[in-house]
Amino acid sequence: MDACRAFFYRVKLYLTALGKWVALAVVTGFCCGFLGALFHMGVEMATKYRTEHPWLLWLLPAAGLAIVGLYKLTRTEGQGTNDIIDVVHLGKGLSIWLLPTIFFSTLLTHLCGGSAGREGAALQMGGDIGYHMGAAFHMDDRDIRTATLCGMAAFFSALFGTPLTATVFAIVVVSIGVLYHAAFIPCLVGALTAYWVSLELGVEPTHFAVAAPELDAAMMARVAILGALCALVSILFCNSIHFLQHILTRWLPNPWIRAAAGGFAVIALTFLCGTGDYNGAGMEVIVRAVEGGAARPESFLLKILFTAVTLGAGFKGGEVVPSFFVGATFGCWMGPLLGIPAAFGAALGLVSVFCGAVNCPIASIFLSIELFGAGGMLYFALSCGISYMLSGYNGLYSSQTILYSKL
Amino acid sequence: MDACRAFFYRVKLYLTALGKWVALAVVTGFCCGFLGALFHMGVEMATKYRTEHPWLLWLLPAAGLAIVGLYKLTRTEGQGTNDIIDVVHLGKGLSIWLLPTIFFSTLLTHLCGGSAGREGAALQMGGDIGYHMGAAFHMDDRDIRTATLCGMAAFFSALFGTPLTATVFAIVVVSIGVLYHAAFIPCLVGALTAYWVSLELGVEPTHFAVAAPELDAAMMARVAILGALCALVSILFCNSIHFLQHILTRWLPNPWIRAAAGGFAVIALTFLCGTGDYNGAGMEVIVRAVEGGAARPESFLLKILFTAVTLGAGFKGGEVVPSFFVGATFGCWMGPLLGIPAAFGAALGLVSVFCGAVNCPIASIFLSIELFGAGGMLYFALSCGISYMLSGYNGLYSSQTILYSKL
Incomplete structure (x- = not known):
């Protein structure tokens, strides 16, 4: 009798927890799906408008000033993806004002041709929404971290x-070496809901048509070498971003001057390069590399430079899509030198540099499956594993902890 | 200059580690690939021979005695998958004699119609080979665990x-909640090498042709319910196995008598059921469920009973393929009741009951991709996530630790 009562008590406990998380995840997914679709379209429109009106680049310093002003106004100066990670690590608080601030700052950055991504912004907006949703559901500290x-x-x-x-x-991503299994269902249900909402609102999922070579030992060895080189590129990418952030803050401690100067620097770099390829997120360059197998050898270095200056000066948007750009153009150039088809090399590079920068091999393998299909899965796994191992303790997020030795 | 030297020192450190692991993994992969192919063919032949000569079932009690004798002879009594997990957890030692013992015990079990799998045996043989390979490479304690x-x-x-x-x-699998990233490349290179060797030796990879339904919210809800039911089935499966192990050991403390009695019990059960479907691994029943969409409603309960008696009596082979059988036949029957196509329900059940039993949702999603293709990935992820969450702290392996709360 007691065993029976205990069983039903446990069933109730588990089903209540499941119900609570599904409810929170669906509501969060709806909000994030709606705002995500809006943000996606905003960035697309900003990019289109900039491409049609190249003079907008001249407004970049002014956009920098506006961004600094926005952060001052909302008292969210200096907040970024690391603060979201700290919410989960340390249970720190988050201002709801971060949401509109990063939203409009990223749009301004893209509109005026700063070199930045959008996933960093997405993590910040999503984390902020999740955090406040958890609070609205009267959750305790531990559950608010999961909601984030x-x-x-x-x-x-x-x-x-x-x-x-x-x-x-x-x-x-928060603690490398730990799988927050308890957050799996909340995250998956939230992600599925947001995905569905964004599809309904007309957002096209990112997908590339790439043919993977047949499984073959020699090709495996080549892919392993490319993975090792991608580790080096990811180290260069992360350290360039950190270095410019550090050096610009030291040289130009005043954020207004730093933003304006950074804007002028990006303008100067653009005219020196004579192309707009490195402004904005550069999705069209990524598509050219991954689907067309075409990229210039110096592209990945220039994108690192543009992105490091843009982000170091205080512009917004994040580092994930730039890491895709850097990886894809690098892999597209290096692949054929190693005997790997250019387009497939670009796909490998995209995923492997991302993996080296965020230290998440398993998530990177899923990324390869969702972006390119499951055909080349084993190649992607090898290349990501090697990039993870050899990228050492470098990474994009300084708040991320790596709990176990990599070797 | 010093920075330069430090950089090259680190490069050398990382490349040495990579070289060491690739060397160990390739050698281990060759051994495991060769023995794995041999074992695979052995089990296939034993199954074929038994199907052609049903009288072999009468030898099951004698096979039980032979297995007890073999374990006594090699002094490996009571060793199993939990001991492999303990090697990794606690750095315990492992006898090389476990390898031939589990090899022949599993073949005998399959030849005479015990209900058991082969993956548990594979984990033990592979772990044993890895452990001794690490020792042969003069590795330290920590690295021997990775080699295992x-x-x-x-x-x-x-x-x-x-x-x-x-x-x-x-x-x-060893510690639920921890990702042993440092073992990723050793495991992947070993697995790829062994896979290649087994392909060369003519082993066909396990793959099923299953069509996944289009993405759709109503189907997602149905899949979630099936996932929850699979959690219950996995709890029943694990607890039946543990319960029979416990009760048979208490009733018949003498292992010789236990094995013989268990053999007779399986013979009696087989005649009561009037079918050989529940003897051996039952791959043909799994194929019938997953590809043909056909299974009897009582199949999953009978397979649980057969497996619990077989393993509780001391026969060998492991629990993974039986969990596939139980999940596939359950999903095949329950799926249509929920509005899920029978064959797809079988595929979902197979992966979800496995997930609930081993508590590894991420590995289970990869299993679904490698067995059934990536088309239904999101459905499998949801069903596995729910099965993981609701299966509680039950599991096949008592040495496995679950580090964080599931709720």
Whole structure:
């Protein structure tokens, strides 16, 4: 009798927890899906408008000033993806004002041709929504951390159309070596809901048509070498961003001057290069590399430079899509030198540099499946594993902890 | 200058580690691939021979005695998958004699119609090979644990033709909540090598042709309910096995008598059921459910009973393939009641009951991709996530630790 009562007590306990998380995740997923779709369209429109009106680049310094003003106004200066990670690690608080601030700052950055992504912004907006949703559901400290992860996954999913990658990324990125299994269902349900909402609102999921070579030992060895080189590129990418952030803050401690100067620097770099390829997120360059197999050898270095200056000066948007750009153009150039088809090399590079930068091999394998299909899965796994191992303790997020030795 | 020297020192450190692990993994992969292929063919032949000569079932009690004798002779009594997990957890030692013992015991079990799998045996043989390979490479305690995981992944991969599932399973199964990232490359390279060797030796990778339904919210809800029911089935499966192990040991403390009595019990059960469907691994029943969409409603309960008696009596082979059988036949019957196509329900059930029993949702999602393709990935992820969450702290392996709360 007692055993029976205990069994039903446990069933009730588990089903209540499931119900609570599904409810929170669906509501969070709806919000993130709606805002994610809006953000996606905003960035697309800003990019289109900029491409049609190249003179907008001249407004970049002014956009920098506006961004600094926006952050001062909302008292969210200096907040970024690391603060979202700290919410989960340390239970820190988050201002709801971060949401509109990063939203409009990223749009301004893209409109005026700063080199930045959008996934970093997505993680911040999603984390912020999840955090406040958890508070609105009167959750305790531990559950609010899970709710924050749920929001991150949902917004990532809405923007990119990769719900499983978003889920796995959210549950592994905070502490490398730990799988936050308890957040799996909240994140997955949030990501699926947001994905569905974004599809309904007309957002196309990101997907590339790439043919993977047949399984073959020699090709495996080549892919392993490319993975090792991608580790080096990811180290260069992360350290360039950190270095410019550090050096610009030291040289130009005043954020207004730093933003304006950074804007002028990006203008100067653009005219020196004579191309707009490195402004904005550069999705069209990524598509050219991954689907067309075409990229210039110097592209990845220039994108690192543009992105490091843009972000170091205080512009917004994040580092994930730039890491895709850097990886894809690098892999597209290096692949054929190693005997790998250019387009497939670009796909490998995209995923492997991302993996080296965020230290999440499992999420990166899911990314490869959701972006390119499962045909080349084993190649992607090898290349990501090697990039993870050899990228050492470098990474994009200084708040991320790597719990175990990599070797 | 110093920075330069430090950089090259680090490069050398990382490349040495990579070289060491690739060397160990390739050698381990070759051994495991060769023995795995041999084992695979052995089990196939034993199954074929038994199907052609049903009288072999009468020898099951004698086979039980032979197995007890074999374990006594090699002084490996009572060793099993939990001991492999303990090697990784606690750095315990392992006898090399476990390898031939479990090899022949599993073949005998299959030849005479005991209801058991082969993956448990694969994990033990692979772990044993990896452990002794690490020792042969003069590795320290920490590295020997990683080498053990490498062997587990390699043998699993050779037998099933699912290298990525094998890799992820090995690095997450020991401590639920921890990702042993440092073992990723050793396990992956071992699994790929063993997979290649087994392909060369003519082993067909396990793969099923199943069509996944289009993405749809109503179908998602149905899949979630099936996932919840699979959690209950996995609890029943694990607890039946533990319960019969416990009760048979208490009733018949003498292992000789236990094995013989268990053999007679399986014979009696077989005649009561009037079918050989529940003897051996039952791959043909799994194929019938997953590809043909056909299974009897009582199948999953009978397979639980047969397996619990077989393993409780001391026969060998492991619980993974029986969990596939139970899940596939359950899902095949329950799916249509919920509005899910029978064959797809079988595929969902197979992966979800496995997930509930081993507590590894990420490895289970990879299993679904490698067995059924990536088309239904999001459905499998939801069903596995719910099965993981609701299966509580039950599991096949008592040595497995679940580090964080599931709720």
